[in-house]
Amino acid sequence: MAGFNKVVSSYEEAMAGLQNNMTVIAGGFGLCGIPEGLIAQIKKMGTNGLTVVSNNCGVDGFGLGILLEDKQIKKMISSYVGENALFEQQLLNGELEVELTPQGTLAEKMRAGGAGIPAFFTATGYGTPVGEGKESRNFNGRDYIMEEAITADFAIVKAWKADKFGNCIYRHTAMNFNPMAATAGKITVLEVEEIVDVGELEPSQIHTPGIYIDRVIQGNFEKRIERLVTSKGA
Amino acid sequence: MALSREQIAMRVAQEFKDGDYVNLGIGIPTLAANYVPKDIEVMLQSENGLLGMGAYPHEDEVDADMINAGKETVTASKGASIFSSAESFAMIRGGHVDFTVLGAFEVDVNGSIASWMIPGKLIKGMGGAMDLVAGAKNIIVTMTHADKRGNSKLLSACTLPLTGVNCITRIITDLAVLEVKDKAFYLRERAPGVSIEEIEEKTAGKLVVEGDIPEMTI
Numbered sequence: 001m002a003g004f005n006k007v008v009s010s011y012e013e014a015m016a017g018l019q020n021n022m023t024v025i026a027g028g029f030g031l032c033g034i035p036e037g038l039i040a041q042i043k044k045m046g047t048n049g050l051t052v053v054s055n056n057c058g059v060d061g062f063g064l065g066i067l068l069e070d071k072q073i074k075k076m077i078s079s080y081v082g083e084n085a086l087f088e089q090q091l092l093n094g095e096l097e098v099e100l101t102p103q104g105t106l107a108e109k110m111r112a113g114g115a116g117i118p119a120f121f122t123a124t125g126y127g128t129p130v131g132e133g134k135e136s137r138n139f140n141g142r143d144y145i146m147e148e149a150i151t152a153d154f155a156i157v158k159a160w161k162a163d164k165f166g167n168c169i170y171r172h173t174a175m176n177f178n179p180m181a182a183t184a185g186k187i188t189v190l191e192v193e194e195i196v197d198v199g200e201l202e203p204s205q206i207h208t209p210g211i212y213i214d215r216v217i218q219g220n221f222e223k224r225i226e227r228l229v230t231s232k233g234a
Numbered sequence: 235m236a237l238s239r240e241q242i243a244m245r246v247a248q249e250f251k252d253g254d255y256v257n258l259g260i261g262i263p264t265l266a267a268n269y270v271p272k273d274i275e276v277m278l279q280s281e282n283g284l285l286g287m288g289a290y291p292h293e294d295e296v297d298a299d300m301i302n303a304g305k306e307t308v309t310a311s312k313g314a315s316i317f318s319s320a321e322s323f324a325m326i327r328g329g330h331v332d333f334t335v336l337g338a339f340e341v342d343v344n345g346s347i348a349s350w351m352i353p354g355k356l357i358k359g360m361g362g363a364m365d366l367v368a369g370a371k372n373i374i375v376t377m378t379h380a381d382k383r384g385n386s387k388l389l390s391a392c393t394l395p396l397t398g399v400n401c402i403t404r405i406i407t408d409l410a411v412l413e414v415k416d417k418a419f420y421l422r423e424r425a426p427g428v429s430i431e432e433i434e435e436k437t438a439g440k441l442v443v444e445g446d447i448p449e450m451t452i
Contacts, residue, residue, distance in 0.1 A: 029282045030301065031305070032299060032301045079359050080359035080360070081359055082357075091356075100360060103281065103319065103323065104319075104322075104323030104327050104365030105364075105365065106319075107323050108320060122368070123327070123368040124369070127398070127400075128398065129395045129396075130364060160299075171299045172300045172316055173282055173302075174299040175317065175318050176319050178318070180318060180319065207318075223298035225296070227304065228307055229307050230292060230307070231289050231291060
């Protein structure tokens, strides 16, 4: 009886069931708080035609950027992209589609998706290209557009520590989109730095309760820094 | 003389009040953090999920898990809090952030702003800019008054795709401080040594000049 034990011992097991043309939500902001080993596993599997929902698309050779190398991504839904030459090239060639979404709207779309809310109204993007073709309504004298929630076949999430039940905590700003991503996957896979015994994490300090998590794997992280700035070298 | 980037940032910092929560965009707005008056406290919000952004780390403090919205390594100040992107944008979109300062390509007399997309050039995305202009209580736009070819960036109507509509009330350029209201730019201050004529010449949208226009104190 596995009970609530969600720990898997291999990346193959962690990403089992991922198929071509699926949608994957990935946590992370830039290269901070990204599920490095799960992304590497998707590359290894060669799954293609993917729609990837993530704030950014990594850089050349790291993060989600490595999924561009074999053209595994069909469409990106992001707020800011183009930190990588390969991304730009595939976009200009028409090999890659991008749906630019305001950052707060993207976070809220994931949150709503995970919370069973199909759509919401926001002032963000009203009167701009983002609002074109979307339903708008006026509430108390202000105009809002309707934005639909996002869910995915898989959510890949990075946390600092988790127990076997999938209860987890994030570290510093590596939290970012991970808590919302965790709620919005049909299958949510959590890659963590450390798996601790059940009962070790203080219940009131848990960021994401295990109910949202289907699989947990312990990874090794490079944690590459995108822009190193120090108070001397700034 | 037109203001330098640092001088624009110095003038921006004069707008802050004690106890303000402030979000600073990339570029000139970020520089404003260096000029916060010593007798007030402001707390910087970074939209990737940090309220209370501190200085850049010393080499031995660098932590890959501590970055700002520009993806630079940072530290947290004393009294900081860290949270998710949804929480971060709830405070932005819910109007809890007192000030946001951001750059722009164009602003018009309706208070609309274009800052994220130039058709024909590679479009990288709006990041959090659309949320910030829709949500902050006070928005200050910093930019040069005219582009390198001398074309005004203060227009009757923006020509580029918009970031937000009817949301900008204050603009600080290298030449002037302006308020946007009643479908016009109201000149409030001019840069030291800059004439009203020069500002008029470089403002394409309707400019209102009322009474004496003081020089900025930098």
